[in-house]
Amino acid sequence: MRYLGAIDQGTTSTRFIIFDERGEIVSSAQIEHRQIFPQPGWVEHDAEEIWANVMKVVHSALAKASMDASALSGIGITNQRETVVAFNPKTGRVYHNAIVWQDLRTSGIVTRLRSRMDEGELTQRTGLRFSEYFSASKIVWLLENVRGLRQAMERGEVVFGTMDCFLVWRLTGRIVTDVTNASRYMLMDISKLDWDDGLLSLCGIRREALPEIVPSIGEVYGMADIDGCKVPVCGILGDQQAALFGQACFDEGQAKCTYGTGCFMLVNTGERLCHSKSGLLSTVAFQTRGEAPRYAIEGSVAIAGSLVQWTRDSLKMVRDVHELDDLAASVPDSGGVYIVPAFSGLLAPHWRSDARGVIAGLTSYVTRAHICRAVLEATAFQAYDIFHAIEADSGIGLSVLKVDGGLTNSAPLMAFQADILALPVVRPKIIETTALGAAFAAGLSVGIWQNRKNLASYWKEQIRWTPGMDEESRQEKIRFWHKAVSRTLDWAVKED
Numbered sequence: 017m018r019y020l021g022a023i024d025q026g027t028t029s030t031r032f033i034i035f036d037e038r039g040e041i042v043s044s045a046q047i048e049h050r051q052i053f054p055q056p057g058w059v060e061h062d063a064e065e066i067w068a069n070v071m072k073v074v075h076s077a078l079a080k081a082s083m084d085a086s087a088l089s090g091i092g093i094t095n096q097r098e099t100v101v102a103f104n105p106k107t108g109r110v111y112h113n114a115i116v117w118q119d120l121r122t123s124g125i126v127t128r129l130r131s132r133m134d135e136g137e138l139t140q141r142t143g144l145r146f147s148e149y150f151s152a153s154k155i156v157w158l159l160e161n162v163r164g165l166r167q168a169m170e171r172g173e174v175v176f177g178t179m180d181c182f183l184v185w186r187l188t189g190r191i192v193t194d195v196t197n198a199s200r201y202m203l204m205d206i207s208k209l210d211w212d213d214g215l216l217s218l219c220g221i222r223r224e225a226l227p228e229i230v231p232s233i234g235e236v237y238g239m240a241d242i243d244g245c246k247v248p249v250c251g252i253l254g255d256q257q258a259a260l261f262g263q264a265c266f267d268e269g270q271a272k273c274t275y276g277t278g279c280f281m282l283v284n285t286g287e288r289l290c291h292s293k294s295g296l297l298s299t300v301a302f303q304t305r306g307e308a309p310r311y312a313i314e315g316s317v318a319i320a321g322s323l324v325q326w327t328r329d330s331l332k333m334v335r336d337v338h339e340l341d342d343l344a345a346s347v348p349d350s351g352g353v354y355i356v357p358a359f360s361g362l363l364a365p366h367w368r369s370d371a372r373g374v375i376a377g378l379t380s381y382v383t384r385a386h387i388c389r390a391v392l393e394a395t396a397f398q399a400y401d402i403f404h405a406i407e408a409d410s411g412i413g414l415s416v417l418k419v420d421g422g423l424t425n426s427a428p429l430m431a432f433q434a435d436i437l438a439l440p441v442v443r444p445k446i447i448e449t450t451a452l453g454a455a456f457a458a459g460l461s462v463g464i465w466q467n468r469k470n471l472a473s474y475w476k477e478q479i480r481w482t483p484g485m486d487e488e489s490r491q492e493k494i495r496f497w498h499k500a501v502s503r504t505l506d507w508a509v510k511e512d
Contacts, residue, residue, distance in 0.1 A: 018089045020458050021077070021247075022451040023070060025095040025179050026255065027116065027277045030066060032073035033451040034081055034088070037464050039474035041446065045076035052113060057120035057360060060113035063101045066179070067186055074242060085242035091187075092251035092458030094258035094450050095179040097200045100154040102165065103182060105175050105191055112162050114179070115154040118278075118318060120360050122153035123369055125160075129153065133218060139291060141215065143199065143206040143298030145367055149316070150202035151178060156219050169225045180252045181227045187249050188238025193227040194252035195309060199300040204229065206298060207289065209309060232257070233457045234305030251457030255450050256280040257301055260312065262453030263418045263444065264475035266468045271406070271414050274450070275423035278363075279317035279395055281402045285410055286310060294405035295365030304460070313410050315364035315402030319357035320395040321423050326359075327391050333384060337426075344389040344428045351386035352377040354500035355394045362504065365405040372507035376500040392429040393436075397497040400436050416440045420449040427481075435485035436493065445476040 017036055024031040028051070033044040047069040052060040078085060098117035103110045115121070130146045144150055155176045159166050168174045175181070178200070181193040198204045198211075203219065203226070205212040211223055230237065232253050239246040253261055256274060260282045263272040268286030273279065284301050289311045291298055301312035324340060327333050334340040354376045356362075361369035375390075407414060417439055423429055424443050434441040446452055459465045 018464055019083070019087050020455040020464065021074070021088045021091040022454040022458070023074070023091060023093045023183065024255075024448075024451040024454065025066060025070065025093070025183060027096045027118075030069040030073055031451060032070070032077045033448060033455070034077050035452065035455040037459070039446065039452060039455070039471070041448065043077045043081035044448075045073040045080065047073055055121070059116040059119045061099065061116055063103070063110045063114045063182060066114075067183070070183060085245035085247050088247045089464055090236075090248040090250045090458040090462040091240060092253075092454030093180050093183055093249070094253050094255050094454035095183070095197070097178060097197055097254040097256070098149060098151050098154075099179055100151050100158070100176055101179065101182045102155075102158050102162070102174055102176050103185070104168070104173050105185065106173060111165055111168070111174065112158055115157065117149060118360060119154065120148050120369065122148045122157045125153045125156050129218060138202070141205055141212055142202055143289070143291065144202050145295075145297070147367065148369065149363065150200055151176070152202035152215070152219050152221075155221055159220065169222055172224055174225055175227060176221070176225055177227050180254070184237055184249060184252070187240040190238045191227045192230045192237055194230055194232045194254075195300045195303045196232055196254040196257040197252065198229045200254060201226075206300065209300070209303070231303045231305040233302060233460050235461060248462055250461035251454055251459075253302060253453055253457055256282055256314065257299070257312070258453030258457070259420055259450045260284065260453065261302055261456055262449030262451070263420060264472045265418065266472065269412045269414070270418075272418040272420065272449070273399055275320055275395060275419065275421035275429075277320065277322050279320035279399055280314065281399060281406065282312045282314045283406050283410055283412060283414065284310060284312055285412070290410055292405070292409045294409050295367055296402070296405050296409055297364065302457070313406050315405060317395070317398040317402065318361070318363050319359055320398070321421070323355070323357040323391055323394060324423070327388070334388065340388045340391065341426050341428060343385040344392050347383070347385045347389055350390040350393055351382045352379065353382055353386050353390040354397075354497055355390045356500050356504050357394055358504045361508070362501070364402055366501070368505055370506055370508045371504040374500060374504045376503055377496070389428065392426060393432055395423065396429060396433040396436050397494075399433060400494065403437055414439065416442055419443050420447050430481045434481040434483045436490060438483045438487075438490060440483070441481045442477050443479050445478040
């Protein structure tokens with residue numbers, strides 16, 4: 017039996033999962049890391065803490081499985097995208113905390129960049145929109161605010177990398193990022209799969225300060241030394257692309273939605289690069305060495321699982337997620353309450369950084385249970401908006417939605433999602449699809465599996481939710497949701 021390891025470096029925690037050659041989980045370990053909030057709207061991570069946690073979970077998972085690193089045929093990596101680490105490749109020094117994808121500090125920089133380039137041109141080049149969400153504005157902020165960093169860049173003493181780049185460098189000494197992560201910098205030409213000189217000039221970033229762009233699959237990036245054992249590091253996918261891959265969405269027209277801290281829906285568009293007219297993003301789904309890239313259309317929601325955490329930790333309304341689920345299931349609907357969790361603006365398909373959260377429809381009839389149900393329904397409504405836009409942009413009529421992530425354990429949420437989409441929602445047997453996608457990529461890279469068709473047989477359905485809501489009720493709920501969304505706009509705007 018051969019084994020693969022997957023480093024899953026996420027927004028709130030880092031995991032290492034060991035899979036066997038049948039795609040079954042053998043062992044896993046997980047450690048949370050600190051969320052650092054220096055100012056309102058700012059979110060940072062300590063890259064050194066994350067690196068230390070990576071090594072801890074690797075050792076812990078190996079110990080649980082009673083194996084040493086020599087048993088691993090390869091290690092794949094999947095990671096939170098867009099989050100930027102600035103580090104010195106010569107000394108190992110990290111110049112500043114990692115700036116996380118959710119961070120909003122760069123709004124002024126984004127406004128400045130938008131004034132210098134037409135957004136349509138940016139979208140044609142990168143598949144993206146001007147937003148604080150992507151890496152480019154975070155790099156500009158670091159250059160403008162970390163003393164001596166621009167001079168360090170001129171001397172070739174800084175690399176700006178996403179977490180995959182940082183971890184591969186720490187593991188192997190090589191400075192690379194795969195095409196899926198590179199496609200989220202807002203600096204890569206999505207057709208050429210290379211850094212765009214015009215965008216580098218716009219942002220004042222030297223090409224030498226960025227990692228080499230490599231395929232996701234089919235290459236060994238280097239050897240990691242784990243307890244004296246040399247293990248190939250092979251296979252990198254950004255977290256949402258890894259979930260798409262782990263859900264066996266290898267072909268055009270297949271879609272998945274991941275419900276985690278945020279909510280992310282991707283549909284594979286094959287070799288066809290689709291540019292959205294509905295506020296969605298074009299991104300690289302994956303690339304195997306020697307093959308054309310596969311593309312995807314993506315819609316992202318910033319607040320999903322984190323709304324559940326907020327209800328628990330900030331409002332103190334429930335003790336845990338299970339209590340919230342039970343309360344939500346105890347009522348037939350939300351009692352007319354709609355929650356739009358625009359805590360840091362709205363992402364796709366609205367892209368309104370001025371939006372802020374709203375709870376609408378409160379009456380004296382409403383109970384704690386109704387609020388809890390509205391918390392869950394908020395994620396389903398946001399996913400509906402993305403789903404509707406994806407179908408319009410891609411011309412693909414989806415017949416089923418594969419789902420994964422921690423929130424898929426909520427039966428009330430998944431049942432409502434099927435109702436509001438009027439579409440079956442399917443959860444696989446292995447819901448750790450992000451890590452599984454990284455393991456699939458690693459296994460293909462070292463020859464455990466010969467091609468993607470071999471992998472499709474490892475995907476197994478566990479549970480299916482089918483729609484049961486009548487169309488009139490569905491449309492009424494959607495109408496009131498959009499009414500609530502309209503109430504969030506123009507909130508974070510300074511009055512003259």
